[in-house]
Amino acid sequence: MKIIVPATSANVGPGFDSVGIAVTRYLTIEVLEPADAWFIEHDLGAGIPTDEKNLLLSTALSISTDMQPHRIKMTSQVPLARGLGSSSSVIVAGIELANQLAKLQLSDAEKLRIATEIEGHPDNVAPAIFGNMVIASYIGEDVQYVTADFPSCDLVAF
Secondary structure: OEEEEEEEEEOOOOOOOOEEEEEEEEEEEEEEEEOOOOEEEEOOOOOOOOOOOOHHHHHHHHHOOOOOOEEEEEEEOOOOOOOOOHHHHHHHHHHHHHHHHOOOOOOHHHHHHHHHHHHOOOOOHHHHHHOOEEEEEEEOOEEEEEEEOOOOOOOOOO
16 A cells, blocks of 8 residues: 655645645655554654654554554655654644545544644645645534645745
8 A cells, every 4th residue: 555645834824824735746655564562664864763763653652552563664755854844744644644544434524624633734734635625623623625726836834
């Protein structure tokens, strides 16, 4: 199984913590063979955990603890801590990992609610789930969102 999640850019225009866009950089998670313990193979650096302490697995296991551990390969084009939603991409991938392995059948709206609870605001997680441009915010306990096409363009992150 392969899970592919786009990078995002948030706070577009005046939309602080609410407007974000998906960009063409991707986090790819490959679920490989079952194992006795979870293990993530990645090339993201020595400081990134390869076990349940990894944000991918801590997210997935916070949703469902009853999953067969697997070996996972994580490949990322999303630079860490550079404003392109690297943690949001991993959170969304972790939700989808739990959704698939635990057969939860979560709707996109449920995925957004869970991701927003974890991340604290929907600006990066919403476009990671829906693509394009998403305007989202909390209304009471619910996360409301509107998706819109975003024109093809070049993006410079600085």
